[in-house]
Structures are given as C-alpha cells and as structure tokens.
Amino acid sequence: MKNSTRIVITGIGLASPNGNNLLEFRQNLLAGKSGVSKIETHYMGEVIAGICRFDPLKYQKKKELRRGTRAGSIAIYCAHEAILDSRLDFASIDKSRVGVYLGITEHGNVETENEIYNIKQYNYDVATWSHHHNPRTVANNPAGEVTMNVGITGPHYTLGAACAAGNIGIIQGLQMLLLGEVDLALGGGVSESPHTFGVFASFKNEGALASHPDPEKACRPFDRDRNGIVVSEGGCICVLERLSDALARNAKIYGEIVGYAVNSDAFDFILPNNQRQAECMHLALKKAGISPREIDIINTHATATREGDKVECKAIREVFGDTTNAYINNTKSYIGHTMGAAGALELVGNLPSFEDHMVHPTINVDNLDPECALKNLVLNKPVKVDKVDYILNTSFGMLGINSVLIVKRYTG
C-alpha cells in the first residue's frame, strides 16, 4: 500500500466531561475518575449529565459565544487544540485544501427549545423569536463555526448519524483524503445534547435514562443494575493526513486507520441488532485485512441500557468467540454518552495504549451481568498488557446505524 493511500491521525483535540486534552482525559481514565455530575435543565429540574469545563474564551470572543452554539464552541475548542497538537505550520497551509467533517447525533434542538422558552415569556409573540435561530440551527452549524473561527475555506459539513456519528466524522475525513478532495481533514464529532430537555425527557419516557443517587456511578455499562444513559456533551477532532504528508513533516503519528465500516440494521427505530453489528465488525476487519484474534482492545459502544449492552455483547461473542485475545473496555462509564462525539472521543481515549500498554477499565461495575460477562472484560481496574497493535472501536445509533473503526499502531 502506498503511503499516499494510508491515512494517519497526527493531532487530537478534545473536550470531555473529565478532561480538556488527551493527557488529562487519559490520566482520568486510568485513575477511574468520572466527569458526570448533576445539572439543572428546563422543565426537568435536576438531571444527571456530563458537562465539559474547558475555557471557551481561549479561542473565541464573547460575541462569538453569544451568537454561536454550544456545539460550535466545543468544536472550535477541539479544532484549535487538534491543530496545535499536530504541530502543523497552519498559517502556511492552503486553507482551501482543508476539510471539516463533524459527526452529530442531533443539532438544533437546544436552540429551538431556548427560543420557545423565550417567546413563552412574551406571550408567544413571534416578533421576539431570534433572528439568530436559523444560522444556529442549520445542520452544518458546528463545522461551519469552526471554519469561520479558524479561517478554513475548504469543505465543511456535519454528518448526522445518531450515536455512530463520531466514528463517521473520522471515516468521512479519511475518505475525502483518499479521494484527493482535501489534503488535510479535521474529522470527529461533537455534542451539546445536555442543554436540551427533550433528549432527557425522551430517554426517560422510553425507560432509558440513567438514575442513581451518586451521579458518578450513574453510567454503569455491563452492571446487573444498570438503568440507562447519561446524556453528555463533548467533542473530539482528529487531524487526519496521508501518511506520506505526515512523514514529510516528521509528524507525531498516533495511529493508522486501517479498517472501517458503516452499515444499517434495517430493523427498528431504537432496538439494536447484534447480527448487523457483527457484520459491521467483520466488514471493518476485512478492510483491515486482519483476523479477530489480532485485535488487542475493543472499546465498546455500550451505553448502559438493559437491551443495548446485551445485544452488543452478543455481537462481540459472534465475531470474537471465546478465543479472543482482545481486552474489552468501555469509556461511557466515566463520561456518559457524549452522543455525536462518542465514537471519536472514546477511540482517542484508547490510543495512548499503543505506547503505555495500559487498558483503561469500564468502571461502576459492582455486579457483572452474566449476559455481559465477556472474556477479558476489563472491570474497574486498568490492566497492563504486553503489547497493543490494534484497537477496534464500535459506535452504534438509532435507526440502526452501526460504525466500526480499527486503528493500528504505527510501525512504519
């Protein structure tokens, strides 16, 4: 394979409820430190959520913050951090050859709810409806805010892919590089979902919203007593380059994306499907040209719903059987479900394993659900392993969209 058709990750910017950069995020994953807390939201009162605590004024003016969206602000922070981390000489780069591809689960609910909340105070006089509503709610908003703030003139758009979107933002960036449409891609995902009461209310009325007296213990994938999702905000943007370009500038390479796949269940609005999830993993493995035995870490999608975790475990058993060497973990247990950011954020949280050989655990498992008792499931304490060459990351979403990424340790 030519170096110009191999795509590598050379920069990472992230905002997570338990970390504002990869170092902090990683340290907290290995220390078992949750970032989930309680917040107040319209109509619902106190809810359990994951909120990011980065300084938005680091890269934005107050006016930009007022006019833009939370998703836009998170994406701008992540984009700047990713570019800085990549050590690219960004000022000298042709900005028309840079693309921004961000996965979103949903966008516009926050802004629409805020406007309705606002006009209610004025007896529903639509003359008080903000003229900022449309630019805030167009689906490309978070990616567009990045281009305006950073000065990128190449393509930008978001990819609506429910909770599989973070992986898909990275896949889109990879594909645009392979097609030669851009020379540098900012790919990842973003979420502002905790600021819309509707997401909480919908999950609650579906019986899928986590509850627990201690918010840090609310998200408990694979635990017998798990009771649902913790809604979180977050963002993660990866700088993606062709290997040839990365080598030419002697860039730090976090890993090479060797396998990916996206497919559809064609089954149900909400319920997952283990057969299609397994097919998606097989497709990604086939693209990577490796067998399941070669995977060292599987970062699960598991959101801590009763059904979802069981179905994913079934899919993993179907693909990896009992002979797997892979250690299996989960990142949502620390940060909740960062929705559109989840795939990208959870993937990069594992990338330092290539160097430190540590696998962070899934936390909050007091009583393992027998149906989720996968071999090598890393529970509550990190595990030191001999080597990590391949990481597989799953991310699934409503309407039956599945995505899988496989990243390989760069060895030349």
Next chain:
Amino acid sequence: MKADEIRAMILEVIHEIVPDEDLSNLKGDVRIREQIDMDSMDFLDILMELRKRYGIKVPEEDYMKLSTLNGSVAYLEPLMKNM
C-alpha cells in the same frame, strides 16, 4: 425615562450585544457601526432588546434614525417619556 437614562440604557444594551468592544469613547454623533465592530445582525439584536424590554417596535424605515447614539436617544425619548 429621561434622555441620559435612555443613553445609559442603550449603552448597556450595546455592551450586552458586543461585549468585546470598548464603549467608553463612543461619540454620540458618529455612526455606531463606524466606531465599533458591530454588524447588521447585532443591530437587529439591539432592536430585539428594545422590543423585549420596553415593547418598542421600530419600523424598518426608521432604522437609520438609530444609527448614532444621539439619534437613538432623540428617536426613543418621546416613545419612552412615560416609562
């Protein structure tokens, strides 16, 4: 509301809309948008605040009358004299 109170109110609203700008040297007789970084959407935000706070609806043909601080005070004074 008296003229100086209206002027203070307008400055407070402008500060809310463009919080990064220094308003301390804003001249009353020069177009506001020539003195600070303020665009047409920001101007619409000012009108929105007048609507929300005081129920004042400025027709589009009068927008130019609010282009300076002095002009805004002169335009709003008769409308706000009983507020």
